[in-house]
Amino acid sequence: TDSPYKALEPATLADRLGSISAIRERTGDPARWSVREVGDGNLNLVFIIDGPDGSVIVKQALPYVRLVGESWPLPLKRAFFEYNALIRQAERDPGSVPEVYHFDETQALIVMEFLTPHVILRKSLMEGRTHPDLGKVLGEFCARTLFRGSDLSMPTARRKADLALFAGNVELCDITENLVFSDPYFAAPLNRHTPALDPVVTMLRADTDLKITAQHLKMAFANNAETLLHGDLHTGSVMVSDSQTRVIDPEFATYGPMGFDIGMLIANFLMAYFAQDGHAEAPGARAQYKEWILSVVDAIWSHFSAEFTRLWRTERSGILYQASLFEDQGHGLAAEKARLERLAAIWRDTLGFCGIEMHRRTLGLAHIAEYDRIEDEALRAACEARGLMLGRVLAVGRAEITSMAEVLDLARKINGE
Ligand code: SR1
Ligand code: MG
Structure with a gap:
């Protein structure tokens, strides 16, 4: 040409x-x-x-x-x-x-x-390696990029210019809109799944509440231009060494809801957790490592909310929730109430997107190596089915689940611990 x-x-x-x-x-x-x-x-x-x-x-x-x-x-x-x-x-x-x-x-x-001696985090999780501060770095990355890319912090003319700029990323958003939110819930041509999951897949595709939830979340992804997202923040988009964590690959960047990045990230750790039994040398062999993975999930959310809180209190210079609005209400209590309500909304979105990501990585086109590498098909299906089950509970039940401890207990329970 x-x-x-x-x-x-x-x-x-x-x-x-x-x-x-x-x-x-x-x-x-x-x-x-x-x-x-x-x-x-x-x-x-x-x-x-x-x-x-x-x-x-x-x-x-x-x-x-x-x-x-x-x-x-x-x-x-x-x-x-x-x-x-x-x-x-x-x-x-x-x-x-x-x-x-x-x-x-x-x-x-x-x-x-060139990051060296870094490796892709997903690979490291399959090898059973731990990384200090992983949850802290990732939670703070989410808080800083999501807060500082939003109208909580940016001059709104700049944010609107960025909104227009990234609105051009149409085709990559289209991939997410189809592959994440719709294809897993019907027999889309490029879908694939482990054959032994057929009965579970039939059940999920007949689940009206789940399908409506996925569309509510798709609407939030497509219409709620809250901040600049990484847009594809899974464990393949993170590189780690023994002492460093770096985030790569933001080509899916778009304006969308904060919970999308955090939810996708957490989903990939939870799937790494469910996949461990598929790779374990003996039942219970990786118990300690599985708990470490869950502790990273816990740390991501707690560091996200702590850093979001710090930024809310010190950098809230955008058009949203201006400090001057709350000045006459004593000790910033009203602003704190608003902060807690915002965090609760981000939490609900996070759980929803987390659940849907766990579905699409098992039922759609783009799978994860952790599951794919489990050779024994029955064992692979069992691990994947646990992820699907948790995904359904988190997405549909997102308004009723109020703490990360509850999420982690659900994961343990579904995994039979
Ligand atoms: C056709 S692209 C499939 C997936 O790969 C990317 O990493 C994104 O996660 C996308 O959904
Ligand atoms: Mg990528």
């Missing part, structure tokens, strides 16, 4: 990117680069350039969904949204995301910091 865009290949990368000073100064002489393609995600190409002076990551969007192939075109513009989200996240929670060195909109590529 006439398009100036060309997908990168390891062999051509030095020729195509070697003259960019932001890359050269971090890697050294392009003639001495060694390049590997390492992408294993659903959508993009990812390369590591190793040079004599250092390494960088090059991420390039493909004009189609890598997982499915060229039959499913997907705009290159997602790299533009990812770049814009990354620079905003870096501003709102410094140190939480990889540093961006170079962005080329036409080639849909972002060159960024």
Whole structure:
């Protein structure tokens, strides 16, 4: 075609990117680069350039969904949204995301910091590794990016400009709208599930309350432009080392409800919890590790709410819940009441989105490695069925569940602990 865009290949990368000073100064002489393609995600190409002076990551969007192939075109513009989200996240929670060195909109590529010795969190959870402060870093990331991207904090003209900018991320929102909220609840063509789950799937697809709940949540995702979301915050979008946690991959960034990011994140930890019995060497072998996973879920919410509270009290400079409105009501009690009501609303959304995410990762197109890698089909179905059951309880019962302790007890009970 006439398009100036060309997908990168390891062999051509030095020729195509070697003259960019932001890359050269971090890697050294392009003639001495060694390049590997390492992408294993659903959508993009990812390369590591190793040079004599250092390494960088090059991420390039493909004009189609890598997982499915060229039959499913997907705009290159997602790299533009990812770049814009990354620079905003870096501003709102410094140190939480990889540093961006170079962005080329036409080639849909972002060159960024190579995180080492980090690995994808999902992989680490399958290996049974623990990471200090994981829940704290993730909970604070959610609080800072979600609070600071909203009308609680931003000058509203800037927020409205960002709302308009990210409103262009139509096709990636369309993926979420279909794959997360609708496809799992009918026989959509790209769905797949473990055959032994057939009876459970039939039951869920006949469950009117659940289907209505999923559509209420879809409406909130599509219409409640509360803040700039990461948009795909699962454990494959987090990189960890023994001492650091970084969030990557915000190409699904859009304005939406705060609970979407937190709920999706928590769902992926809960599924990692249910998958443990599928990988355990013997019954009960991973009991301690399972409790650690649940403690991370607990920490995500408690650090989110503590940091949200701190920001509410110290950075509430936007058009919402202005301090001046509450001044005459003594000791900020009215503002505190408003804060608690907002947190309760975010909590309800969080549980709803969490439940739906647990369904789509088992019944829709995009599954998770934790479940997929359980070879024994009956065992896999048993683990997945527990996640589906908890997902249903959380989504439909979200208004009645009032604490994370209750959620974790439900998870333990459903898992037979
Ligand atoms: C067709 S893309 C499938 C999924 O992969 C991404 O990581 C998102 O989670 C999306 O829903
Ligand atoms: Mg991704």
